Amino acid sequence: MRTTSTTIELDADTACQRGCGARTEHLSSIVANLYVALKRIHSSLDREDVLGAIRDVLENQIGAEEFAIFERDGDGAAFSLSLYVAGSGVRALYVRVLEEVLASHAVYVRSVASGDPPEGPAACIPLRVGERVTGIIMIYSLLCHKERLDPLDLELCDLLAAHAGVALYASALHARSKAEGGGR
Amino acid sequence: MPRKKILLVDDSSTARMLLRLMLSGWGYAVMEAHDGREAVLKATSEHPDAILMDIVMPVMSGIEACRALRAAEPTRNIPIILVSTRGEGDFIEAGFKSGCNDYVTKPIAGPELLNKLRDQLEE
Numbered sequence: 001m002r003t004t005s006t007t008i009e010l011d012a013d014t015a016c017q018r019g020c021g022a023r024t025e026h027l028s029s030i031v032a033n034l035y036v037a038l039k040r041i042h043s044s045l046d047r048e049d050v051l052g053a054i055r056d057v058l059e060n061q062i063g064a065e066e067f068a069i070f071e072r073d074g075d076g077a078a079f080s081l082s083l084y085v086a087g088s089g090v091r092a093l094y095v096r097v098l099e100e101v102l103a104s105h106a107v108y109v110r111s112v113a114s115g116d117p118p119e120g121p122a123a124c125i126p127l128r129v130g131e132r133v134t135g136i137i138m139i140y141s142l143l144c145h146k147e148r149l150d151p152l153d154l155e156l157c158d159l160l161a162a163h164a165g166v167a168l169y170a171s172a173l174h175a176r177s178k179a180e181g182g183g184r
Numbered sequence: 185m186p187r188k189k190i191l192l193v194d195d196s197s198t199a200r201m202l203l204r205l206m207l208s209g210w211g212y213a214v215m216e217a218h219d220g221r222e223a224v225l226k227a228t229s230e231h232p233d234a235i236l237m238d239i240v241m242p243v244m245s246g247i248e249a250c251r252a253l254r255a256a257e258p259t260r261n262i263p264i265i266l267v268s269t270r271g272e273g274d275f276i277e278a279g280f281k282s283g284c285n286d287y288v289t290k291p292i293a294g295p296e297l298l299n300k301l302r303d304q305l306e307e
Binding site for chain 1: 198205206290295
């Protein structure tokens with residue numbers, strides 16, 4: 001009886017350790033992804049490097065296939081296309097989604113269960129600098145083997161919202177500073 | 185016991201940084217190459233225990249590099265896991281036809297990659 005109960009306890013401990021090990025591995029993977037995305041986005045003050053880093057995060061870490069980055073023109077209401085990847089042509093801006101994101105400053109993720117049209121964007125990420133939305137990342141579609149955004153992807157989208165705009169803003173300031181310094 | 189060496193091949197510095205972090209955390213020594221041609225050169229000179237290789241790269245693709253590695257005696261038996269954003273059946277089939285041992289799609293799931301690596305390294 002004693003041996004049997006000890007065996008059961010050991011089996012339960014082993015199962016717990018395996019479960020804890022898997023969970024630790026999963027959490028480590030999330031932390032690694034967030035660390036790498038953050039480090040890459042802030043690794044350069046060159047605008048093309050920053051755009052390249054954002055693209056890398058979208059392609060390699062989130063699994064976006066077709067996406068576009070729009071940036072606001074100065075202090076106005078208009079946005080210009082800064083980067084577009086894949087697809088057969090520039091897509092619509094999906095005004096309803098855009099207005100929702102600009103108003104809420106929050107990441108939009110398509111939810112067909114909630115009634116979002118399946119042909120709409122998979123996600124829309126506001127690029128924030130302080131209280132302003134200075135740009136938008138529109139993810140039109142995901143890689144064919146990726147059905148939907150998972151919790152790690154949502155964390156990465158939040159990270160992009162908080163940091164990608166700041167990195168682009170810093171690169172613009174840096175470029176302006178260099179230009180002014182070169183003019184002296 | 186010396187650490188097993190993994191050759192990491194990808195033209196994306198983000199992908200290399202992420203995989204390096206994961207592999208180092210799992211106890212592997214990591215070497216890097218930026219394209220298929222560099223991968224073939226490093227595999228020949230450094231004899232890694234396994235290779236993780238992207239498919240779409242400049243200079244030489246992962247598929248071409250895989251074929252070259254399989255054609256050469258010193259690198260013929262090094263386990264190769266192709267890592268790619270392309271998850272379509274014909275891409276995966278092309279990967280296995282080129283001689284890879286396994287295939288992982290991006291975005292990479294750490295636990296899945298670790299299991300496949302351990303399988304190839306017989307750990």
